[in-house]
Amino acid sequence: MNTLIQNVLVHNEVQDILIEKNIIKKIAKHILEDNCNIVNGTDKLAILPFYNTHTHAAMTLMRGYSDDLHVHQWLEKKIWPFEENISEEDVYIGSKLACLEMIKTGTVYYNDMYWFFHGMARAADEMGLRASICAVLIDMFDSETAKQQREVNETIFREAKKYSDRVQFAIGPHAIYTVSEESLRWCSDFANENNVMINIHLSETHHEVEECMKKHGKRPIEYLKDIGFLGPNVIAAHCIWLDDNEIDILKDYEVILSHNPTSNMKLSSGVFPYEKLHKKNIKMTLGTDGCASNNNLDMLEEMKFASCKAKLDSMNPTLMSAEEIFNMATRNGAEYMKINGGVLEEGKVADIVLIDLNNTMMVPRHNIISNLVYSATSSCIDTTICNGKILMENGNVDGEEEIIALASEAAIKLAEKV
Amino acid sequence: MNTLIQNVLVHNEVQDILIEKNIIKKIAKHILEDNCNIVNGTDKLAILPFYNTHTHAAMTLMRGYSDDLHVHQWLEKKIWPFEENISEEDVYIGSKLACLEMIKTGTVYYNDMYWFFHGMARAADEMGLRASICAVLIDMFDSETAKQQREVNETIFREAKKYSDRVQFAIGPHAIYTVSEESLRWCSDFANENNVMINIHLSETHHEVEECMKKHGKRPIEYLKDIGFLGPNVIAAHCIWLDDNEIDILKDYEVILSHNPTSNMKLSSGVFPYEKLHKKNIKMTLGTDGCASNNNLDMLEEMKFASCKAKLDSMNPTLMSAEEIFNMATRNGAEYMKINGGVLEEGKVADIVLIDLNNTMMVPRHNIISNLVYSATSSCIDTTICNGKILMENGNVDGEEEIIALASEAAIKLAEKV
Known part of the structure; x- marks a missing residue:
């Protein structure tokens, strides 16, 4: 199914981003697309990951x-x-x-x-x-x-x-x-x-x-x-x-x-x-x-x-x-690294991160890039999309608890063996 | 009303912390206290703020x-x-x-x-x-x-x-x-x-x-x-x-x-x-x-x-x-600064931060202080208590949206006047 990110700030304008398979198909205002996975981009900023x-x-x-x-x-x-x-x-x-x-x-x-x-x-x-x-x-x-x-x-x-x-x-x-x-x-x-x-x-x-x-x-x-x-x-x-x-x-x-x-x-x-x-x-x-x-x-x-x-x-x-x-x-x-990305443009791979613009560290918006580099911490990262697939939405990743439990256990066991 | 933080990791043990007014009244296992505000401290770490x-x-x-x-x-x-x-x-x-x-x-x-x-x-x-x-x-x-x-x-x-x-x-x-x-x-x-x-x-x-x-x-x-x-x-x-x-x-x-x-x-x-x-x-x-x-x-x-x-x-x-x-x-x-705190102990002011121990950046737990200093970002901060009052719980602060809206507006107006 295609993914449509609606009303997201991208290239200084509120637009929609349509993802088809692993590619950014379209970036435009008010994209009409049936039968797709909708991501609400309101108050979010789309950037390169x-x-x-x-x-x-x-x-x-x-x-x-x-x-x-x-x-x-x-x-x-x-x-x-x-x-x-x-x-x-x-x-x-x-x-x-x-x-x-x-x-x-x-x-x-x-x-x-x-x-x-x-x-x-x-x-x-x-x-x-x-x-x-x-x-x-x-x-x-x-x-x-x-x-x-x-x-x-x-x-x-x-x-x-x-x-x-x-x-x-x-x-x-x-x-x-x-x-x-x-x-x-x-x-x-x-x-x-x-x-x-x-x-x-x-x-x-x-x-x-x-x-x-x-x-x-x-x-x-x-x-x-x-x-x-x-x-x-x-x-x-x-x-x-x-x-x-x-x-x-x-x-x-x-x-x-x-x-x-x-x-x-x-x-x-x-x-x-x-x-x-x-x-x-x-x-x-x-x-x-x-x-x-x-x-x-x-x-x-x-x-x-x-x-x-x-x-x-x-x-x-x-x-x-x-x-x-x-x-x-x-x-x-x-x-x-020869990945067909590096810019948020139609025809490029859909590698996209959405930033929460209402996080205190992104406020005010004098300069968004400055906010990202000098102020933002990981609490600002809302959604991560790689190769067209949503890996995290609203801060949630599938299977997170299990990974943390298993990795904790493995690490402690290895330390005990030393 | 008193506040009771239950089952929180404090001084390397899972304990409860009872706050009376602005003071840490008691730190012990299984504190029994009626009619108080309960904070669930499971999988959280209590540290000095x-x-x-x-x-x-x-x-x-x-x-x-x-x-x-x-x-x-x-x-x-x-x-x-x-x-x-x-x-x-x-x-x-x-x-x-x-x-x-x-x-x-x-x-x-x-x-x-x-x-x-x-x-x-x-x-x-x-x-x-x-x-x-x-x-x-x-x-x-x-x-x-x-x-x-x-x-x-x-x-x-x-x-x-x-x-x-x-x-x-x-x-x-x-x-x-x-x-x-x-x-x-x-x-x-x-x-x-x-x-x-x-x-x-x-x-x-x-x-x-x-x-x-x-x-x-x-x-x-x-x-x-x-x-x-x-x-x-x-x-x-x-x-x-x-x-x-x-x-x-x-x-x-x-x-x-x-x-x-x-x-x-x-x-x-x-x-x-x-x-x-x-x-x-x-x-x-x-x-x-x-x-x-x-x-x-x-x-x-x-x-x-x-x-x-x-x-x-x-x-x-x-x-x-x-x-x-x-x-x-x-x-x-x-x-x-002559604040009666600086250590999580009975009789000191209740200035306490709770850290989410299930945040990836706090995993594994070889050394919690190292994790806080060298790995943690603000996404690990779950609860902030100052002088006995809970200012943030589970990442939420009362009135946050309004502050952000007003501050954004004030900042942009000031920039426009330059």
Whole structure:
């Protein structure tokens, strides 16, 4: 059945939006359409939803498990021991909790990297979201492991075709300090041959750059360039510790950056060189990172962190305007991830969020985009539609209680095993 | 009628909380009490509410009106022209919108500075919140204005006794660059004689420090010390540009700091020297500043900004732990503002917030305080109780629609007059 959103504020006018299957069929005043599902858009605003370009969704199970620690303690004493007992079923339910949170906060797409691909993919598929999903590839420079990891990825790539088109396989070499040159080259070739995206953590810490200099005599992005890894199908998360030459390389190779400001601050990773990247017109998107380091998946919050941080870092309050970060969090993500959306227009996929304009944080209406970026919290998100399907209406998501109960139980059991 | 909150999680146990008038009468399991108002606390957590120590509440009318500008443009082209036509009635409705937002985000106290004292005080009184309210004092170094401003404050101080005890008059010299030494000395004497608090903006920008050095040959806090202004009744907002000697002075005089991280970032004001202040055990509280610079009054968000910012500034993720910033935002505010609260205990005032533990952002429950600080958004706030009175239950506040309609109208009219 078609869906008709009536009397909603869209592009500064109160209009109707007709959705046919997964496509925005028409945006106009007073659309007449029989036999369709009516959504009351009165006092609501239709906006693009969020496209979150760096997550570890199942790590919602670790929300609040490990905070306020130095990175090595955080990993060695808390994260890794917790992960030791994690099962595909845990990843499935953790990812469902993440999807639920994303739906509640207006996100329809996430770019995910974690263990147990099928647990991750099943969750995204069932919950109705779009996702790029990587089976994380780590070989620790061991050629046997490398071989086995490549085979695993080849198998998963074939198996992944069984999921909805919303769920895309991507190749996920974890980072240059956990993946051999041989495997990095293989990932790049595999991605190019099979037309899939590549997901990598890059230049997140100063230590990573120092180690790369010691080992390869060059900086991380120079190293990746020299081994033929970089290209417009690479999404590089973090990208904090960059020099000018590396920024030029990112530009030349059209690499897509995922900026993760909250995680970078909370883990004390470093300062994202936004001003320089912006001047060079680098492709930038926004991501929350996982709940072990953020500790939520809330893109509204992430936009405010990103913009306020950029302003202070440059001592220039005009930098990263509300409109700019809103585009980074919405349109850029859709465009760079090759989703036929990124704008609310006829013929585009029906990815739509409705905002409650009567929420105090959206009042008054001097500037709606400013209200969204600098004031709104998730309490303003009323309805989330992905690929034409209503995933949340009036704040309610089907099956919410069960997901919360199962995820709580799984998380506590895993903590008890540590 | 007494209020009984049943089966609520408090101090890590499911218990009941009995409120008699404005006081927590009893916290225990299965309290038997006839003829009282029952609040169902199942799957909810009782916590201290937030005490916001720096606001300009009525500036909610300017939310989204002026962003992404250099400070002088922001003030001269936008804020001041908007304020030119503001009336007591505008301030009243803008403050009511602010109170509504604070109730929705779990805040029960705010320390406010703005124009039209009675508009401000009436709003706080009617909305049921606690507030310290200043008639902002600015004399621009003109002795006639100074005299007139002092008389205004003396009059208001007498008139302010008509409001509820929740609403306290405070004296509000705006800043050292807008108020003469004569008036600053007068404020201090007046506050000491009448046992009221003093509210001032202090060392917010580098420019302020430079101008002070030129004019007085010393830094702002040295200057205020030398004129006898500082003491434990002074709440100094911002306090960014401090040297070591000034930090020692703040310690010696037991000055209360209001840290406003989001505003400081968004306006590119500078970096709060948290690590040094913490080492010296300076009295610190948390404030949001006004909606013209933040752009909301959400203390949950402010806690996360404060902590993540402190961690990155020091490159030390152990700094400003979840518990520490939670205490700053709750207990410290209550204690330093001399409210008989700051802890959920029998005999203390019944200032209580109930959190929805089934909100995705509170799941799982490895660490509830971490969830509140690093994950929760205002969608988790279920019930707000101030001084024994329920101001919000299940997310609903009486009269909400009318406040939003009137505030929207007032804001748009003011913008049209510019």
